[in-house]
Amino acid sequence: MYTTNTFKEIYATKNDIDWTLLDSVQSIIKEVQQNGDQALFDYSKKFDSIELAELEIPSSSLKHAYQSINNDLRTSLETAKTNIEKYQKSIKWKQSEASELYQKIHPLNRVGIYVPGGTAPLVSTVLMTTVLANVAGVNETIVVTPPQTDGVQQAILAACHIVNVDHVYQIGGAQAIAALAYGTETIPKVDKIVGPGNQYVALAKKLVYGDVGIDSIAGPSEIVVVVDDASRADWVAYDLLAQAEHDVQARTFLISENKDKLNEIMAEVDKKVGSQPRYAIISKSLKSHHYSVHTASKKETVEVVNLIAGEHISIQTKDAESYVDLITTGGALFIGPYSPEAIGDYVAGPSHVLPTGGNARFSNGLSVNDFLRTNSVINLKPSTFTEMAPSGIRLAKEEALQAHHDSLYFRLEDTK
Known part of the structure; x- marks a missing residue:
C-alpha cells in the first residue's frame, strides 16, 4: 500500500x-x-x-x-x-x-x-x-x-x-x-x-x-476507483477484477482516505479471484499492476487521480458527485455505485474507446465528433475587408511577403 x-x-x-x-x-x-x-x-x-x-x-x-x-x-x-x-x-x-x-x-x-x-x-x-x-x-x-x-x-x-x-x-x-x-x-x-x-x-x-x-495509441486498460467507508467492498472488488481480466498488463488503482476500507476491498478481491475463469490473467495483472493508495485528504485523492489521468475513473463515495468538477483528467467518469465501469463498456452510451496511459491529459474518448471534420468559411463584405486589411498589410510587411502585401493593398486601394 x-x-x-x-x-x-x-x-x-x-x-x-x-x-x-x-x-x-x-x-x-x-x-x-x-x-x-x-x-x-x-x-x-x-x-x-x-x-x-x-x-x-x-x-x-x-x-x-x-x-x-x-x-x-x-x-x-x-x-x-x-x-x-x-x-x-x-x-x-x-x-x-x-x-x-x-x-x-x-x-x-x-x-x-x-x-x-x-x-x-x-x-x-x-x-x-x-x-x-x-x-x-x-x-x-x-x-x-x-x-x-x-x-x-x-x-x-x-x-x-x-x-x-x-x-x-x-x-x-x-x-x-x-x-x-x-x-x-x-x-x-x-x-x-x-x-x-x-x-x-x-x-x-x-x-x-x-x-x-x-483515434489513439491504445495501451493497457486501466481503472481508478475512489472509495470511502460507505463503499460496498464486494461491488468494488468485482470492478477491480473486471478490469484486471482484460490483460496481464491491465492496471488497477484503488484510492481512499480510509485505510481499513482499502484492506477490506483487497481481502474481497483475494476471496473472489479464484473463482474467475480468467484467473491466470487477473492474478498476473493484480500482482504486477495494482496500486492501493492511502491518501490523507480529499485534496490528496483528487491530486492522485489527476496524476494518473486514467482511462476509467470510478467514484464510489458518499459525495461522489462533488468530484465531477475536480477531476480534470480521465477518459470517462463513473459516478456512484450504480455506474460501474462495466456498464460503460457495453450499454450506457458514451464510447468505451478511451485514452490510456495518461493520455487523458490531452485527449478524450472517441465520440461522434471524431468522425467529423470542419472547415472555416470566410465570406467578407467589402466594409469588413476594408476594416481588416490595414492590419493584414502591416503583418505581411513585417514578414517580408510582398505578394501577400500586394494582394491586400491593391484591393484596399480600389475600395477607396
Missing part, C-alpha cells in the same frame, strides 16, 4: 509501446504496401495458421449470424445500439449559422474499424465505434478483425449486421492496419482508423499516422 507521496515517487504514466517490435511492424507495413492482398493471405497463414480462401466475409454471412444468435443476445446488442445512438446524437456538433465567418461540418468519407478477436472478442467494440460513425454520417464503414480457426465469432458478425457495416474483412494485426492505411486490391484505403488492438496494432497505428488519421 502506498501513501500519496510514495505513490508519486514510483508512478509514471505511460503507454507501454514495445519498441523491440519496430523492425517487424515496419517490415509488415512495407510488405502490404508492395504486395497487397497476397501479403495479407501470407500473414494470415504465418501468424494465425489459417489459409484464407477470401478476405471479405459476405453480407449474407452477417445476416445469417444475426438470425442465428439467441434472442437475448440480439436484444442486448440492439439495446446497446439504441443507447449509444441516442447519446451520440445529443453531443454531435451543430452546424453554425452562415455569416461572414463560420464553420462547415462534414463527415469523413470512409472509416476503418479494428475489432479485436481471440480469447476475448470485443463484440461491443463494433457498436462503440460504428454507431458513432453512422451518427456522424460517414459514407462507408469497414471492419477488420483477426481470422479464427472456426470462423469469426457469430456475435461480432451479428453486431456488424445490426450497425450496417459496409464491409467486414477477416484480417488482423499490423497487416490489417497497413491495409486500411494504404489499401490493397480488395481493401480500400480509409480516411481514419479507430479501435483497440494488441502491441502490433498499436505500433502500426503509430507508424501510419499522418498518412491516415487514427
Whole structure:
C-alpha cells in the first residue's frame, strides 16, 4: 500500500509501446504496401495458421449470424445500439449559422474499424465505434478483425449486421492496419482508423499516422476507483477484477482516505479471484499492476487521480458527485455505485474507446465528433475587408511577403 507521496515517487504514466517490435511492424507495413492482398493471405497463414480462401466475409454471412444468435443476445446488442445512438446524437456538433465567418461540418468519407478477436472478442467494440460513425454520417464503414480457426465469432458478425457495416474483412494485426492505411486490391484505403488492438496494432497505428488519421495509441486498460467507508467492498472488488481480466498488463488503482476500507476491498478481491475463469490473467495483472493508495485528504485523492489521468475513473463515495468538477483528467467518469465501469463498456452510451496511459491529459474518448471534420468559411463584405486589411498589410510587411502585401493593398486601394 502506498501513501500519496510514495505513490508519486514510483508512478509514471505511460503507454507501454514495445519498441523491440519496430523492425517487424515496419517490415509488415512495407510488405502490404508492395504486395497487397497476397501479403495479407501470407500473414494470415504465418501468424494465425489459417489459409484464407477470401478476405471479405459476405453480407449474407452477417445476416445469417444475426438470425442465428439467441434472442437475448440480439436484444442486448440492439439495446446497446439504441443507447449509444441516442447519446451520440445529443453531443454531435451543430452546424453554425452562415455569416461572414463560420464553420462547415462534414463527415469523413470512409472509416476503418479494428475489432479485436481471440480469447476475448470485443463484440461491443463494433457498436462503440460504428454507431458513432453512422451518427456522424460517414459514407462507408469497414471492419477488420483477426481470422479464427472456426470462423469469426457469430456475435461480432451479428453486431456488424445490426450497425450496417459496409464491409467486414477477416484480417488482423499490423497487416490489417497497413491495409486500411494504404489499401490493397480488395481493401480500400480509409480516411481514419479507430479501435483497440494488441502491441502490433498499436505500433502500426503509430507508424501510419499522418498518412491516415487514427483515434489513439491504445495501451493497457486501466481503472481508478475512489472509495470511502460507505463503499460496498464486494461491488468494488468485482470492478477491480473486471478490469484486471482484460490483460496481464491491465492496471488497477484503488484510492481512499480510509485505510481499513482499502484492506477490506483487497481481502474481497483475494476471496473472489479464484473463482474467475480468467484467473491466470487477473492474478498476473493484480500482482504486477495494482496500486492501493492511502491518501490523507480529499485534496490528496483528487491530486492522485489527476496524476494518473486514467482511462476509467470510478467514484464510489458518499459525495461522489462533488468530484465531477475536480477531476480534470480521465477518459470517462463513473459516478456512484450504480455506474460501474462495466456498464460503460457495453450499454450506457458514451464510447468505451478511451485514452490510456495518461493520455487523458490531452485527449478524450472517441465520440461522434471524431468522425467529423470542419472547415472555416470566410465570406467578407467589402466594409469588413476594408476594416481588416490595414492590419493584414502591416503583418505581411513585417514578414517580408510582398505578394501577400500586394494582394491586400491593391484591393484596399480600389475600395477607396
